[in-house]
Amino acid sequence: MKKKIYKLLIVLSSAILLIVLTFFTDSFDELGHIFRNAKIYWLAAGLGCMVMYWILDAAVLHRITVTMEKGHRWKDSVRVTMIGQFFHTITPFAGGGEPIQAYVMVKDGVKPGVAASIFVVKSFIHQTIIVVYGIVAYIFYGGIFASRIPEFNYFFISGLALNTAFMVFVILLLYKGHLAKRILMFFTRLISKIKFIKNASKLERRVESEIESFRGGALIIKKDRRLLVGLTVLQALQFTFLFLITYFIHLAVESFRVSPVEVIASQSMVVLLSLIVPTPGGTGGVEGLSYMFYGMFFTKGFIIPVILIYRLLSYYPSVIVGGLFALFAPEKPLEHASGNVAGPVSEERESSRLGSGSRYRLQYVRKQRFIKVRRCQGDRT
Template identity: 30%
Template sequence: MQNTGERRIRRRSSVSLAFILSMLVIMLLILFRHHSMDEIQELLMSLKAKWLLAAVGCVLLSYLCEMACFYVITRKIHGKASWRTSFRVTMAGVYFNSVTPFACGGEPFQVSYLMDDGIPMGSCANIIMVKSTIFQASVFLFSVFSYVFNADALYRLVERFDLFFIAGISVNIIVILFYGLFLVNKTAAKKTVNLVFKLLGKCHIIKEPEKYGKKKEEEIEHFARASRMIFNDAGAITVAFVFQFVNLLLGYVVPYFLLVSLEGKYDAFFDMVTSQAILRQITAYIPSPGGAGGTEGISYFFFMNFFTKTPVVSVILIWRLLTYYFNIVFSGVYLMVIRERNFKSEIKQIRSGKAA
């Protein structure tokens, strides 16, 4: 029989998935309202397969870059790391961050997968915190570089670009400072470890977290020691940043491949990538799961000046199917297979124990 906590988690996930699917249905309704089936069929037939496959390849390669970033950070903090665990952590983040508001649901599950690899919980919390800081800083730096080197084109292409840029960068700076505080301040570190215990308890990864008083103190020390280790190694930080930058770039290139596939335009690479950097910074803080609803609306203002022959709504739909809905399906299936495999393994061990 499911307990209350498990039912609550399942209920929230169901509500989020229902909302995400409703956004997909709304986009389809808008598309079918303004375009006939013949027009949509013609659009699909015009897609050039090799460029569409290149877009899918970018999504898959981005998983590997994310995995490599986790691997580098984990190896530095813990002393050793597993590629398999790093990929599981990546998939947990991809799935649970996609189906929760503010993309904040993946952390407890990522900590859980890291703990399964024998890493102390305090170090796990630090790994996730460092990775989140590097991600936010990479999004910030990428958008700043885009503004510095391509501001004139962005102002020409995106209406009210200055408002988008200022809003996104302001929130991003606050988030980076927040993460930084928790990494360098021991009082904040204590709050982080307490929060992680609380989240793990709510997710029923550990039971009765309030009983772990002594354990918490040990984990706080693990957290603080891990912070000192990672910040004293510029090389590891640099390598993690490189993987994160490539990860972002792969995501930003996807719309460019759609542009080439649908309209045969090859000369908009830099403008598309830099505009995507600004778009990513803004949509990261939309409170709905995966930014559903808001992301589609804001992206319209970015895409309308690139896609001049193709219905923009259809482009946004294809783009979201590749970069969002595909993420949910791929990571969800992967985690389901892993969970089923682990469950069968546990049952086999229990039966072997009884047989013995």
């Protein structure tokens, strides 16, 4: 409960800070000027780009899923996608989406190993596009960004290293599976020895299980190159729509014109670097990064209002629309995320607590409870 409150406070504080900066500084006058003179159809185009981002995300998920799970429905892929969008926006490093999405798919009948493999493939392609986009942007515009943004090169190297680490691990699983496992287990035991975690053996079992899931997804990447190419194109197009939102905001509020390619390059950097910010949805970090890059494309007084507009077109629609999908989903992902889901998941938790031979021990424990209840009822009569 404390973690949920903490995440909510971060999101709310970010929104409040933006509002305060907008309404209690000179930016308030600029915001009024923007709304009086903005070309609404360009803002609508920006919102349309966000919708296309969702649709293409669902298309990538659906294409991977039907490859491994025949008969999976498009509408289920859309629902899982939007639930993921919600949890991506409220969790640190945007890392809470995939586990909840996998949970929803398992509840819908997809095998746990298959669900895990689906998101390994999707995450690998996702990270690859972010890294490639960032490298290409750096090659062509790195000098310009470095001349206008202090310490830009250090930010870029940090973001690139974090994103590349995951890709290297998946590649190791493809060709050196045992080596990848040994490396990960080494770091797991190292963390255990310096007392960062309480239950070391539980973490090691979980890591081994995750490695098997990652390996299943990695083998799919290795075998079906044609599928990989098609998914890469879709994912690249998806990010292009996301990056174009800023360009359409520029068309809506500014009288001068800038290169759409340069705007796309700058936004690819914002996404690459925002992943090093360990707050829900990159909250705070995205605003700070956007402020640095937006100075290249917007009038100085417009920057803070434009950041607010960008969040209104991208971040908050994901929270609202994705939250509605999560709220009304029959799999109850919100309850699962808070640890209150009943039924099969609770049974799994109790089995885990009982240890080895858990299924039979769980049946025995329940039988003893039943006998005890019957005895109590007999005593009362």
